[in-house]
Amino acid sequence: MEENKRTCLYPEHVSLKALISPFGGFDMPIQYRGIVEEHNAVRNACGIFDVSHMGEVSITGTDAERYVNHIFSNDVTDAPVGKCFYGMMLNPRGGVVDDLLVYKRGDESFFLVINASNIDKDVAWIESNASGFDVKVENLSDFYGEIAIQGPKAEEVVEDVLGIHVSDLAFYTFKEVTYMDKPAIISRTGYTGEDGFELYAPHDVTVATWRRLIESGKAEPCGLGCRDTLRFEVGLPLYGDELADDITPVEAGLTMFVKLDKPEFIGKEAVAAQKAGGPARKLVGLELLDRAIPRHGYEVLAADTDEVVGVVTTGYHAISVDKSIAMALVNTPYAALGTPLRVRIRRKTFPAVVVKKKFYNKNYKK
Amino acid sequence: MNKIYYSPSHEYIRVEGNTGYIGVSDYAQQQLGNVVYVDMPEVDDEITAGDDFGAIESVKAASDLIAPVDGTVIEVNEALADNPRLVNEDAMNNWIIKVEIADPAQLDSLLDEEAYKALCAAEH
Numbered sequence: 001m002e003e004n005k006r007t008c009l010y011p012e013h014v015s016l017k018a019l020i021s022p023f024g025g026f027d028m029p030i031q032y033r034g035i036v037e038e039h040n041a042v043r044n045a046c047g048i049f050d051v052s053h054m055g056e057v058s059i060t061g062t063d064a065e066r067y068v069n070h071i072f073s074n075d076v077t078d079a080p081v082g083k084c085f086y087g088m089m090l091n092p093r094g095g096v097v098d099d100l101l102v103y104k105r106g107d108e109s110f111f112l113v114i115n116a117s118n119i120d121k122d123v124a125w126i127e128s129n130a131s132g133f134d135v136k137v138e139n140l141s142d143f144y145g146e147i148a149i150q151g152p153k154a155e156e157v158v159e160d161v162l163g164i165h166v167s168d169l170a171f172y173t174f175k176e177v178t179y180m181d182k183p184a185i186i187s188r189t190g191y192t193g194e195d196g197f198e199l200y201a202p203h204d205v206t207v208a209t210w211r212r213l214i215e216s217g218k219a220e221p222c223g224l225g226c227r228d229t230l231r232f233e234v235g236l237p238l239y240g241d242e243l244a245d246d247i248t249p250v251e252a253g254l255t256m257f258v259k260l261d262k263p264e265f266i267g268k269e270a271v272a273a274q275k276a277g278g279p280a281r282k283l284v285g286l287e288l289l290d291r292a293i294p295r296h297g298y299e300v301l302a303a304d305t306d307e308v309v310g311v312v313t314t315g316y317h318a319i320s321v322d323k324s325i326a327m328a329l330v331n332t333p334y335a336a337l338g339t340p341l342r343v344r345i346r347r348k349t350f351p352a353v354v355v356k357k358k359f360y361n362k363n364y365k366k
Numbered sequence: 367m368n369k370i371y372y373s374p375s376h377e378y379i380r381v382e383g384n385t386g387y388i389g390v391s392d393y394a395q396q397q398l399g400n401v402v403y404v405d406m407p408e409v410d411d412e413i414t415a416g417d418d419f420g421a422i423e424s425v426k427a428a429s430d431l432i433a434p435v436d437g438t439v440i441e442v443n444e445a446l447a448d449n450p451r452l453v454n455e456d457a458m459n460n461w462i463i464k465v466e467i468a469d470p471a472q473l474d475s476l477l478d479e480e481a482y483k484a485l486c487a488a489e490h
Contacts, residue, residue: 035425036400225426291403291447293423316425317402324403346405346421 007052008203024116031223041220046151055119061135075259090267094248145206150196193234233360282335285357288324303340372482387461437465
């Protein structure tokens with residue numbers, strides 16, 4: 001079996017006695033003090049995450065903008081430098097190769113942030129579609145560390161502890177800074193539903209930054225366990241759960257990030273056709289009427305027959321809302337709000353009802 | 367006579383005569399973290415040594431509960447239905463099911479306190 005990779009912060013996690021598990025090909029911290037404590041720290045104050053496992057790819061050259069628009073579902077045309085975009089790379093069938101952030105660093109320079117588990121697949125995809133475009137593709141994943149600083153006090157922590165001026169950064173924008181004498185990127189982005197920042201820097205700066213944050217006592221170290229509960233509660237998708245090569249943005253309810261008015265991009269025809277005809281299944285929220293917990297892969301059944309009409313993609317007894325809730329891909333006839341359904345959990349089935357998949361309101365600073 | 371035995375999958379059974387109180391060990395609750403749900407069988411259900419009789423769920427994952435012996439469920443701990451965190455507060459006193467033990471000889475294949483402690487130390 002192939003050895004898992006470790007981020008530059010791995011020794012810090014060991015010294016903090018984190019519970020460590022494999023994720024996306026890396027040995028990552030799942031929790032330190034506990035998922036609930038860490039989750040609440042992010043909702044109420046400030047938590048920090050090692051997300052150095054995420055991949056970074058640079059696309060530069062005279063055709064950079066045209067090429068990013070070719071492989072990316074969102075529209076970067078004539079965007080100001082310093083803007084971030086969320087969107088997807090789609091295959092010709094409209095399935096999701098990956099979801100990602102795109103940072104516009106210059107008129108001929110873009111920075112893509114991709115999922116750890118997809119780095120090899122994505123880089124191959126990006127390179128294989130670049131013929132005919134004057135672009136240079138560089139995989140910088142082994143160069144950058146990344147720390148996410150998240151929560152209502154994140155701005156204060158970044159300003160006071162790190163001394164980086166970010167109060168002027170708008171949501172989904174970034175700036176290039178020199179930090180500890182090295183070039184770094186800091187954006188007002190995140191994956192928790194709270195205000196927050198993501199800092200991309202070389203490994204030595206990432207380690208020094210992490211230590212400074214921990215030593216301040218103002219930032220709770222948070223593992224991937226609560227990163228998942230946090231993103232889930234606000235209805236954000238995770239690749240591998242809600243998104244996959246055979247799940248489309250129409251099914252996942254992400255068409256606002258697919259700009260069909262662009263002249264062309266990979267997957268456009270398939271998405272347009274599915275949007276016009278309506279998808280056969282949709283991603284919905286489910287609320288259980290019991291404490292039993294729906295988990296990824298559990299079957300969703302019709303209320304009054306044993307017909308399997310869907311599958312749970314993510315489920316928890318959610319921390320901020322104290323209910324057993326799930327996201328599930330269900331056949332469209334069963335996807336309307338208020339539809340009664342059942343979820344099979346081990347030997348029994350439990351009644352559930354279709355609800356909005358935003359279980360907890362986002363608290364972004366816009 | 368009141369004796370506690372453990373299984374390698376971290377269940378305990380406290381034995382009083384022919385009755386067994388089955389729960390998860392203190393070590394297990396520590397490893398699980400916040401318990402948010404305990405899936406329990408029903409009274410009169412038969413349990414079989416080595417088979418799952420329910421599950422215990424932390425925020426992150428579900429773990430099967432494995433029966434340490436054969437038996438019949440005579441009571442389930444209803445308090446856990448409303449307050450699963452009792453397992454975290456005191457795992458050894460908040461048993462999950464009370465069973466009538468079918469074959470007391472099966473207890474001999476379980477671990478005593480000392481052997482179980484050694485097992486946990488080795489896992490850690």
